[in-house]
Amino acid sequence: MFRFELLKKDGKSGARLGRIHTSRGTIETPVFMPVGTQGTVKSILTEELLDMGAEIILANTFHLYLRPGDDLIRDLGGLHSFMHWEKPILTDSGGFQVFSLASLNKITEQGVEFKSPVDGSTHLLTPEKVIQIQRNLGSDIMMPLDECPPPDVTREYAEKSTELTLRWLERCVAEYKKKEGEEKGVLFGIVQGGFFEDLRQKSAERTIAFDLPGYSIGGLSVGEEKSKTYEMLEISCSVLPEDRPRYLMGVGTPGDFLMAVARGVDMFDCVLPTRNARNGTLLTNEGILRIRNAEYRNDPNPASGSCGCYTCRHYSRAYLRHLYYAKEILSSHLNTIHNLFFMFDFMRRLRKAIEEDRFGEFASDVQSTYSGYE
Amino acid sequence: MFRFELLKKDGKSGARLGRIHTSRGTIETPVFMPVGTQGTVKSILTEELLDMGAEIILANTFHLYLRPGDDLIRDLGGLHSFMHWEKPILTDSGGFQVFSLASLNKITEQGVEFKSPVDGSTHLLTPEKVIQIQRNLGSDIMMPLDECPPPDVTREYAEKSTELTLRWLERCVAEYKKKEGEEKGVLFGIVQGGFFEDLRQKSAERTIAFDLPGYSIGGLSVGEEKSKTYEMLEISCSVLPEDRPRYLMGVGTPGDFLMAVARGVDMFDCVLPTRNARNGTLLTNEGILRIRNAEYRNDPNPASGSCGCYTCRHYSRAYLRHLYYAKEILSSHLNTIHNLFFMFDFMRRLRKAIEEDRFGEFASDVQSTYSGYE
Numbered sequence: 001m002f003r004f005e006l007l008k009k010d011g012k013s014g015a016r017l018g019r020i021h022t023s024r025g026t027i028e029t030p031v032f033m034p035v036g037t038q039g040t041v042k043s044i045l046t047e048e049l050l051d052m053g054a055e056i057i058l059a060n061t062f063h064l065y066l067r068p069g070d071d072l073i074r075d076l077g078g079l080h081s082f083m084h085w086e087k088p089i090l091t092d093s094g095g096f097q098v099f100s101l102a103s104l105n106k107i108t109e110q111g112v113e114f115k116s117p118v119d120g121s122t123h124l125l126t127p128e129k130v131i132q133i134q135r136n137l138g139s140d141i142m143m144p145l146d147e148c149p150p151p152d153v154t155r156e157y158a159e160k161s162t163e164l165t166l167r168w169l170e171r172c173v174a175e176y177k178k179k180e181g182e183e184k185g186v187l188f189g190i191v192q193g194g195f196f197e198d199l200r201q202k203s204a205e206r207t208i209a210f211d212l213p214g215y216s217i218g219g220l221s222v223g224e225e226k227s228k229t230y231e232m233l234e235i236s237c238s239v240l241p242e243d244r245p246r247y248l249m250g251v252g253t254p255g256d257f258l259m260a261v262a263r264g265v266d267m268f269d270c271v272l273p274t275r276n277a278r279n280g281t282l283l284t285n286e287g288i289l290r291i292r293n294a295e296y297r298n299d300p301n302p303a304s305g306s307c308g309c310y311t312c313r314h315y316s317r318a319y320l321r322h323l324y325y326a327k328e329i330l331s332s333h334l335n336t337i338h339n340l341f342f343m344f345d346f347m348r349r350l351r352k353a354i355e356e357d358r359f360g361e362f363a364s365d366v367q368s369t370y371s372g373y374e
Numbered sequence: 375m376f377r378f379e380l381l382k383k384d385g386k387s388g389a390r391l392g393r394i395h396t397s398r399g400t401i402e403t404p405v406f407m408p409v410g411t412q413g414t415v416k417s418i419l420t421e422e423l424l425d426m427g428a429e430i431i432l433a434n435t436f437h438l439y440l441r442p443g444d445d446l447i448r449d450l451g452g453l454h455s456f457m458h459w460e461k462p463i464l465t466d467s468g469g470f471q472v473f474s475l476a477s478l479n480k481i482t483e484q485g486v487e488f489k490s491p492v493d494g495s496t497h498l499l500t501p502e503k504v505i506q507i508q509r510n511l512g513s514d515i516m517m518p519l520d521e522c523p524p525p526d527v528t529r530e531y532a533e534k535s536t537e538l539t540l541r542w543l544e545r546c547v548a549e550y551k552k553k554e555g556e557e558k559g560v561l562f563g564i565v566q567g568g569f570f571e572d573l574r575q576k577s578a579e580r581t582i583a584f585d586l587p588g589y590s591i592g593g594l595s596v597g598e599e600k601s602k603t604y605e606m607l608e609i610s611c612s613v614l615p616e617d618r619p620r621y622l623m624g625v626g627t628p629g630d631f632l633m634a635v636a637r638g639v640d641m642f643d644c645v646l647p648t649r650n651a652r653n654g655t656l657l658t659n660e661g662i663l664r665i666r667n668a669e670y671r672n673d674p675n676p677a678s679g680s681c682g683c684y685t686c687r688h689y690s691r692a693y694l695r696h697l698y699y700a701k702e703i704l705s706s707h708l709n710t711i712h713n714l715f716f717m718f719d720f721m722r723r724l725r726k727a728i729e730e731d732r733f734g735e736f737a738s739d740v741q742s743t744y745s746g747y748e
Contacts, residue, residue: 039696043703046688068696072672076692084688298446314420314458318450322413322442329417332703 002141002186002213004245004266010359014237014264017354020214020245022140023184024080024088027055029245029266030257030354032347033090034340035274038063039073039083042274043333044340046084048310052337053344056088056140058269061133062097066118070136078138090269091139093130093172093190096218096250099148107147109164127171131187139185143216144172146190151224158194162203165192173210188214188247191236195224200232204239214245217265221250230259237264254283254346255370258363261350273343277335280324283342287369289317291335296321309341310334376515376560376587378619384733388611388638391728394619396514397558398454398462401429403619403640404631404728406721407464408714409648412437413447413457416648417707418714420458422684426711427718430462430514432643435507436471440492444510452512464643465513467504467546467564470592470624473522481521483538501545505561513559517590518546520564525598532568536577539566547584562588562621565610569598574606578613588619591639595624604633611638628657628720629744632737635724647717651709654698657716661743663691665709670695683715684708 001023008017018029034041034049037060041049049057059079064070073082080086095112098104102114111126127145134142146165149157169189176187189212193203207215217236220229233248240246247267248260257268273283282289284304289296291303302312303320311320311334323331346366353362375397382391392403408415408423411434415423423431433453438444447456454460469486472478476488485500501519508516520539523531543563550561563586567577581589591610594603607622614620621641622634631642647657656663658678663670665677676686677694685694685708697705720740727736 038700038702039693040702040704043707045704045707063700067700068671068692072692075672076674076690082690082693297442298449300450316450316456318442318446319413319456326412326437326441328412328414329703329706330414330419333417333419333707 004214004243006243008354010354011357012360013262015261015354015359016264016266017351018245018266020266022088024086024140025055027088028351030261030347030350031056031267032257032343033058033267033269034343035060035269035271036083036085036089037271038067039079041336041340042278043329043336044274048337049085049340050087052309052341053348054087054340056090057085058090058092059083059137059139060094060097061091061130061137061143062094062101064137065094065133066116066123070133074136074138078136080138088140089138090141090247090267091134091137091143092249093143093145094125094133095130095143095145096148098125107164109167111145111168112147127168128175131172131175134185135179135183141214142176142185142187144169144187144190146192146218148192148219148222149194151195151219151222153194155196155199158196158199162193162199165190166203166206169207169210173212186213188212188216190216190218190249191240192219193232193236194219195228195232197231197235200235201239204236208239208241212244214247214267215240216247216249218249220248221252226256226259230263233260233265234263240264253370253373254343255367255373257346257350258366261354262359262363273339274336277339278332280320280331280335282320282335283339283346285342285369288373291317291320291324293321303338304342307338307342307345309338311338311341378588378617380617382728384728385731386734387636389635389728389733390638390640391725392619392640394640396462398460398514399429401462402725404635404721404724405430405641406631406717407432407641407643408717409434409643409645410457410459410463411645412441413453415710415714416652417703417710418648422711423459423714424461426683426715427722428461428714430464431459432464432466433457433511433513434468434471435465435504435511435517436468436475438511439468439507440490440497444507448510448512452510454512462514463512464515464621464641465508465511465517466623467517467519468499468507469504469517469519470522472499481538483541485519485542486521501542502549505546505549508559509553509557515588516550516559516561518543518561518564520566520592522566522593522596523568525569525593525596527568529570529573532570532573536567536573539564540577540580543581543584547586560587562586562590564590564592564623565614566593567606567610568593569602569606571605571609574609575613578610582613582615586618588621588641589614590621590623592623594622595626600630600633604637607634607639608637614638627744627747628717629741629747631720631724632740635728636733636737647713648710651713652706654694654705654709656694656709657713657720659716659743662747665691665694665698667695677712678716681712681716681719683712685712685715
């Protein structure tokens with residue numbers, strides 16, 4: 001069961017309020033999905049995620065395929081049971097990580113060959129294989145294999161890459177359909193096309209021709225300048241059907257979320273809140289707080305006076321700073337609780353703003369608070 | 375307020391059942407005190423400690439004095455408030471850590487001079503200073519400065535050291551008495567005397583002459599052979615008054631606890647359960663489980679089938695092994711939850727065994743389960 005319900009469209013922007021119904025639970029959109037790379041959202045307990053209001057998490061196929069192995073996870077009852085998370089899980093295809101983390105051997109029509117960063121062994125990810133892996137994991141929302149070229153490739157390369165991604169999508173769909181009836185999960189399509197307007201347009205048009213239950217927008221988390229990124233996002237979204245959820249992959253800051261929501265995006269994942277937390281960078285309604293700073297040495301205030309998270313209810317900035325410098329595990333944990341709580345609260349407020357016809361106002365307040373945060 | 379209530383003495387051994395009443399809560403003895411070295415029991419949340427039944431924790435004066443500083447903690451309302459722990463805290467004097475962790479410059483009549491492992495700065499801990507630091511922390515049970523010589527020193531050295539510790543105790547008591555009325559905390563004495571029977575005896579006799587509300591037994595966590603250690607413990611305990619709690623410092627394994635309880639010890643602290651957890655070594659009723667081992671690769675069972683802890687209720691050995699190798703923070707957290715839960719459950723069962731006149735039976739069962747675990 002997978003159904004997207006479009007609840008409301010903002011009158012002045014592309015922002016949408018929606019609800020995704022799945023057999024493992026309902027997801028209010030726009031939604032932020034915390035990243036649980038290796039079968040755990042780093043440092044966080046399942047119950048903490050639920051308390052914060054998490055309705056879906058993302059898991060990384062690349063990491064779980066290499067360790068502990070998708071076959072092992074399948075044999076143990078699937079990823080939900082393995083990691084004690086019963087709500088929906090979205091999995092990526094592993095492709096993006098091959099391009100960003102592994103030592104890439106080659107990209108061929110067949111798929112991508114790479115060396116494992118865990119043990120140096122050689123692996124081949126094909127469109128069929130990534131579906132099989134995600135099936136073994138028990139994914140609720142699967143991604144097809146796509147090529148993620150760097151932002152500075154030539155038009156010729158981008159065109160070839162876009163075509164390859166489309167041929168791979170066709171093979172993913174074919175593999176997916178083999179067991180469609182038995183699956184709980186659905187398969188999204190991914191729009192690529194690099195930073196070329198017409199290729200974005202073509203990629204979106206040919207991807208939606210597969211009539212899939214949702215669409216991802218890929219290739220926009222790679223550090224191109226923001227205005228260009230938003231332009232590519234806008235073109236992609238303009239083609240995508242209104243009645244399917246849209247997922248912008250791996251982006252980004254609260255400011256990015258707003259810009260993307262304004263262009264019609266419904267789903268986000270990003271490691272920024274969790275990674276920043278471990279580095280002592282806290283997101284608050286008042287802006288960015290770097291807990292390492294000397295000024296917080298004996299500061300008795302919570303990270304944010306307006307925050308209701310566990311960390312802010314019980315601990316001072318002085319304590320958080322102490323834990324950070326003492327390299328205590330609790331530092332990562334308390335900071336991550338805070339940053340994730342912030343993100344979920346932020347998305348709740350964002351949804352409420354759309355509901356109450358004041359999304360534009362909300363967005364401009366937030367943009368000024370977070371200017372300069374990348 | 376500090377009062378020790380001796381509830382029961384075992385008929386066949388020296389084991390005792392007791393209760394320590396403090397203004398911050400009651401402590402059932404024999405008690406295990408988790409170690410919160412730097413203002414946190416590593417990886418564990420306060421609420422988790424409370425759920426497990428923790429009634430007191432230990433904090434390390436040496437670490438907190440160096441970072442973030444006892445003056446800072448005092449200014450922020452004391453250690454309890456700083457670390458969000460309202461139940462009793464026992465603090466050591468810092469002396470043991472100076473001998474084991476710092477680069478020691480010299481021991482003089484005045485105190486111990488050492489170099490900080492944090493920043494290389496030179497510090498002098500005197501008997502007066504360690505009381506002042508513990509007062510700043512807001513300790514409920516303070517320790518006096520003592521010398522902790524290695525187990526292999528000459529009789530001459532041990533004799534001089536025992537005398538020095540006694541002179542330091544006198545100065546600690548004098549410093550403590552300056553503000554006795556304003557304090558919530560109490561000061562224990564520490565029995566030293568190395569591994570010489572008559573020095574142990576003399577140290578115990580002259581320490582109890584100070585008529586303190588409780589006594590610690592020091593110098594026995596230093597790796598001398600077990601039989602010798604137990605002998606020294608027995609001599610120490612035989613001198614100590616029945617109506618005061620006895621605390622064996624920094625020892626040890628479940629087996630050690632039993633041997634010490636049988637000789638009349640009431641209080642224990644040890645980093646073993648928490649440190650072992652982070653190294654993937656789990657304590658269970660069925661014995662030691664090394665989660666790293668290949669045999670657990672795809673093991674769907676919990677760490678212990680007889681354990682009711684959060685970790686065992688939700689996660690398989692395969693998952694714990696995966697987290698360990700993936701170097702996930704959650705690995706330390708889940709393993710520590712398990713090991714601490716085990717320790718608290720173990721102490722509850724131990725107390726119940728004393729209550730029901732079957733301590734000997736309980737002890738021999740446990741000894742065989744944990745033989746070889748050091």
